[in-house]
Amino acid sequence: MSLKPAVILLLLLTGGACARRKAAAPPAPQPAAAETAAQPAAAEAPSAPPEPPLPYELRLGRAVYRHYCATCHGETGAGDGFNAFNLDPRPKDLSDPALQKAKSDADLIDAVRRGGAGVGLSPLMPPWARTLTAVQIEQVVGYIRTFRK
C-alpha cells in the first residue's frame, strides 16, 4: 500500500496554497506607488484636455471664479475684466506678488465673504457669504492663489 503519492500530493497542495497566497499578495504597499495608481487611469483617458488638468478643487474654484469674479477681476486676476473699467476704484490686481504675499488665505476669505465694505475697502466689491458656500469661497481663494506671478 503506497501512501507516498498521497503525501506528495498533500505536500504539493500545501505548497500550491502557499504559492497562491504569495501570488495574490501585492507588493509591499508604498505610498508613492499608490499615488501613481490614480494617474494611469487619468493618463489612459483617451481624450484628456491638452492643458495639464487642474486638481478637482481648483477646477471648482476656477468655475466659481470665472462665473462670479472674472467679470471685474479678469480671467487672469489682473483686474481687467470687462466691467472693471466702469468701477472707481478699479479692482485690485490679484496676481500682484505683493498682494499675494501680504494677504493670508484668511484675509482673502474674509474679503470675499464680507465684501469691500466689510473690510474697509470699496463697496463695489459685494459680499458673497450668502451666495457662495464656505467651501466654495475657500476653493475660489485657492484658485486665486494660482495667479501668483
Added chain:
Amino acid sequence: MPLKRLFAITSLLFLAVLAISPVKNALRPYRSLQRQFARLAASRARSQAAARAFQARPVAIQQIWLPALNNTVDRCTTCHLGVAEPTMAGAPAPFQFHARSTHTPADLERFGCTSCHGGQGLATSKEEAHGAAPGSGGPMIPLAFAEAGCGRCHGAEQVPGAEILSRGRVLMDAAGCLACHGVKGREGFRSDAPPLEAMGPKTGGEALRRWLHSPREVDPNATMPDFHLTDVQINQLSHYLFNLAGTARTAGLVQAAAKEPAGDPANGKKLFAEARCLTCHTVEGKGNGSAPELSKVASRDQAGWLLAFIRDPHAFNPRTRMPQYGFNAAETRDIVAYFESEFRDFDAPKDILDPIAVNQSTAEAGARLYRQLGCFACHGASNEKFGPDLNGIGDKRAGSLEFGNRKDLPRTLPAWLDAKIADPRSLGQGLKMPSYGFSAPDRRALVTALLAMGAVPVPEAYRSAPAAKHVSLPGGRVGQIFDRYRCLSCHRFGDQGGDTSTAPLTFEGSKCKPEWVADYLMLSYTIRPILTDRMPVFRMAREDAALLAQTFETFYRDPAIPDDPFKDKPREPEAGRLLYETQGCRACHILGAGGGYFGPPLSEAGKRLKPGWVYTWMKGPQKWRADVRCPDYGFSDTDALRLTAYLDTLRTAPKQPGVAK
C-alpha cells in the same frame, strides 16, 4: 511504525493547511496600510486625544452599507482611510482627504463610494476593488470622466459643479444623438433637421453636392454630420431629393416668390440688422451659431425659396427654431435682395443653383440609400430611431465591445466610446455612424455624459429632483402666437424651452408690468448691454403683443411673489436710494449716468419691474436663478422694501441710443 509516522506527518500537514487561511488574512495588505495610516494620521492630528484615537483604532475591514441604494456595500474606506479626515489633505494615496464638493466628504455615509466612482465596493484588494483584475466586475470610472458619477443621480442637463458632464449633455442634444439613438425617457426627441420634400426648390445640384460631400465645409454651423458619401452615393441622393417634388404648398410658395420683383438691398441691410438675425445666425462667425451661417447663403439657396422661407419658415420645417417674423412682402424682398447682393460665394460656379435633370432609376437608388443610411432618423416625419439605444451604455463591459482593428486602443469602455465618437467607422466593417468632428475636450464631455447612463436605475430617493417644475403651455390663440414666434426656442418655460435667453417666462406675470411687456414685445431693446444673444425684433402685431402680456399677467405668476409688498408698510424711497448708493449696486447696474454694465440697467426699473418681484429678488436672487451673479446681500425686510420703493420711483430712462421708434 510507518503508519504512525505517516499519521503524524499527515496531522502536521493538516495543521499547516489549516493555518494558511489565518496567515493569509494576517498578511492582507490592508492591515499594514491601516497601521501605516494610524501612524501618519497620529502625526498629523491636531490634538493628543485625536492622535490617540487614531492609534487606538482596531485593524479591521471598514464598510459603508447602504440598503436603500441598491444594497450597496462599499469597503473602499478600508484602505482609503483619510477620505473624511481634513487633516489628511495632501497626504499620500490612499490616505488623502477627499476633494471637497457638494457631497464630499460630508455625504459619504449617504452615498458611499462606488455610486459615484464605480468599481467593486465589496472587494478588499486594490486590483479587485478598482476593477483592474480580469473578471473582477465593472472597473472604476477613470478620473478624467469622474463627473459621470454625478450624472447617475442628477438627470438634469445642467448639473452644478459638473461642468464637463453638463457640457456633454448639451452637446448630445445639439448634435442630435438622440434622433438615432433611443434613450429611456427621451424617446420624443426630434432633430430639427428639415423634411426633404422642399429640398429641390431650395437648392441646386452643385450646391447640394457640396453640402452632401461635407456639410461643415459649406456651413461651419451645420449640425448635419459627415457621412463620408462616395460620389455615386451623392449622385443617387441628389436625384432622390430633386425627385421629391415638394409638397404642393411649399413648392407653389417658392415658385410664386421667384417671380416677384427684386427688392432694395440697402433697406434689406437695415432690416437685417434691426431684426437681430445675428443672435442665432452667423455672418463670418459673428452670432451664437445655433442657426446657419449666412455669408454665402445666396449661393446655397434659391432667392425664391429664401423669400418664401422667411415669410413662413414653419411651412417648410415645422420643427425649426426660427420664428416667423412680421415683415411685410416688400420688406422680405428687401432682405433677400440684400442676401443676393452681399451674401454670395463669388468663387462659386455660375450653375451652382441649377437643378438636376432627374433620372428615375438613380432617384430610386437614392431612395433606398436614404433608408439604408438612416437619413430618416433626422429628416423623416416619424420618430423612428436608426441606431442602437443607449440605455445602460455607461455600464457596458469592455469585453462585449467590438474594437475591430484598433490595436492602438486600451480595451476599456471610455476608450471605445471616445474612438466611436472620434472615428466611428474605424471600429469595424459596415458601421454607419457618421463623423461629427468633435474636439478632444468635447469628446471627453460626451464620453462623460454617456458613462453617466447606468444600467441599474438609481432608487427614486437618490434621484435629484428637477430644478424646474412642469408648467402647462398656453393653447388656443395664445398657443399659436407662442408657436409663431417660437418663444420656447430661447426662453425657459417651467421645465421646457431653450436657455439662450437669461429670462425664463415661467413667472413673467409676477415679474414685469404688463404695459412694459407689451411695449417690449413690439420693440425689444437691449436690456443687458453685455449680452450678445438679443431678443429679435419680431414686428409683432400690437394685438398679439397685448394678448401675450395679458396671458403672462393672468396665468404665469408665482404665489411666492407678493402683489403688493408695501401692504401696511411705509414706502421709503429716499432711504432706499441711500442704500443703493452705499451697497455697491452700481458696480453692476447702470443708473443714470454711471454704473457697470453687467446687470440690467435700472434707470427705468419702475417701468419694467413689479415691486413684488424686486422685493422678492432682494430677499435672495438665487432662489429664482441658482447661478445668478447678483449676490444675496441678506437684506432685512425693511431694507429690501426701501430699495424696492426707490427702484419703483425710477420710471423714465434716458433715450436708448440707436433704437428707432
